[in-house]
Amino acid sequence: MVRMPTVPSAASSEPSDRLATGAVPGAREQVGGHPTAEDEVVRICQELIRLDTSNYGDGSGPGERAAAEHVMALLTEVGLAPEYYETAPGRANVVVRLEGEDRSRPALVLHGHLDVVPAQAKDWKIDPFAGEVHDGLVWGRGAVDMKDMDAMILAVVRQMAREGRRPARDVIVAFFADEEAGGVWGARWSVDNRPELFEGATEAISEVGGFSVDVDGRRAYLLQTAEKGIGWLRLIADGRAGHGSQVTTDNAVTHLAGAIARIGAHPWPLALTPTVRALLEGVADLTGLPFDPEDEGTVDRLVRALGPASRFVGATVRNTTNPTQLVAGYKANVVPGRAEGVVDGRFVPGTEEDFLATIRDLAGPHVRVEHIHRDIALEVPFEGDLVDAMVGSLLAEDPGARVLPYTLSGGTDNKSLARLGITGYGFAPLRLPADLDFAGMFHGVDERVTTDALRFGVRVLDRLLRSA
Incomplete structure (x- = not known):
């Protein structure tokens, strides 16, 4: 459906009460009276x-x-x-x-x-x-x-x-x-x-991307050249409905709870992509810390060196699965015949099939896994004319800083x-x-x-x- 809005006249200079903000402190005007x-x-x-x-x-x-x-x-x-x-x-x-x-x-x-x-x-x-x-x-x-x-x-x-x-x-x-x-x-x-x-x-x-972080007293800018894939997953367990006082070995809530617990607690191994390796190598260079891609300890120390940005970066060295929703039952003494949960899964580039296979294995034989939303992971080289222009534009405004590639944990x-x-x-x-x-x-x-x-x-x- 296409609808063209009613747009305020360009000649009108009066902001609405809802949007009025007043002058910006320190504002400078261009030739011709227009703000920059x-x-x-x-x-x-x-x-x-x-x-x-x-x-x-x-x-x-x-x-x-x-x-x-x-x-x-x-x-x-x-x-x-x-x-x-x-x-x-x-x-x-x-x-x-x-x-x-x-x-x-x-x-x-x-x-x-x-x-x-x-x-x-x-x-x-x-x-x-x-x-x-x-x-x-x-x-x-x-x-x-x-x-x-x-x-x-x-x-x-x-x-x-x-x-x-x-x-x-x-x-x-x-x-x-x-x-x-x-x-x-x-x-x-x-x-x-x-x-x-x-x-x-x-x-x-x-x-x-392009935001600054402090690394051991040096300012670096993280330019996003990759992002994790998205797997928002619904887990569905079916069981036998019945009276809450009876013995049951086919309880949908129990099936689901086990699956959710296994998936949420799964220790995903390191999966360092070229972008993540380049970032960690850059942080190692700035800090003098060692980097061994096979050693989780050195990886974790380099991630922590990024300070608040470690929230982003720490989630990009491996796949992640976070349970976010649970729905089951309607009364205390009724065993429901169905239980559902939702998991927010994010996979690093190049791991999607293994990621999904692991989820299905962890879910077990009594729980179905369905996609709510699925989208690709992305990764591109930290090179080329556009990358050079982005790096140059940053360094022209902040000489002496470093620009490093990184992977976004979201999408x-x-x-x-x-x-x-x-x-x-x-x-x-x-x-x-x-x-x-x-x-x-x-x-x-x-x-x-x-x-x-x-x-x-x-x-x-x-x-x-x-x-x-």
Whole structure:
């Protein structure tokens, strides 16, 4: 279903009460009276956070429509002609193509998602949808996942449009729905139903890469060149229903409980991919610690040296299986005939078949394993012109830092774009305080990002689009 929104007039300069934020402290104006990308990025991030786009994964959330319409307004205001389309009521996507200086080169996709995971205000210090700035940090759901990157993209693109400046090659800017539930109504739908939007594209850039970490007093940036595959699995046990007082050897709850316990406690062995090895070698070089890929002790010490980022990296040295849901029974004295559980499985590139075979073996003969959502793992080399441009853009803004490849323990919309042969990287550049638990912000409480990191990010992205 396609629906064009009503977009505020570009001539209107009055923000709505809902989005009014006031002037950005320290703002500088360009010639002609327009704010720069650095001036706008914090305000845009606040505005996007204030638009609740919670994705509950079952179609019950508010959808992305409000945020997508706001994105449309920001883009049309500077003379661009984006396309808006809904894949289901309220599930909105926005795509615009920027013509490059060299149109003979393959296009680059620069994409973000507009949905966020839910947040309960009672658990937060600050309302997660207030988009407030305190102590130099923007607080709110989406501040790092990923309305910060959305804001950086919008701020840079708006400045380029105002200046009449083209990127080095065609850039397809996309804001997708539904990433937090696998992209079914966003990137996946777009790739399957609107592939022409990405015509000529060979590479893509999105979230969860390009952020800084402190390694033994040295700053390093982790550029995402791989991501684990997804296996969200439903475990189903059938048994004989009956009275709770009777002896039964065919209890569905018992079958399921055993399977869940075995899978949840399984000690998955190390499975170091080329990306993970390159990262650990880089950390060893920075710290002087030894690295033996066969020795879990040396691997664990190198992972811990990454500080808060060890949450991401520690989950990429092996497959993982975390039970997340259980459903069974309806009364204390009734043995149910069926019990179900859910496991969030993530597998490193190249291990999917062994991973699934192990799960089925651990589940046992009385438990069926079904896929809720299954998606590929990705891994690409830490080399090439685009990688060189990303590394160069970071180091131009932070000389003396190191840039290392890493694997993301989660997944991104790059999985969907890979169906079109598009090679994806994670690159949402942020220079972060060493003590900020960045990895813990993702899907956590009190999500926040520094305003300085956002301004750093737009400088890096602007450099990248000039050269990539």
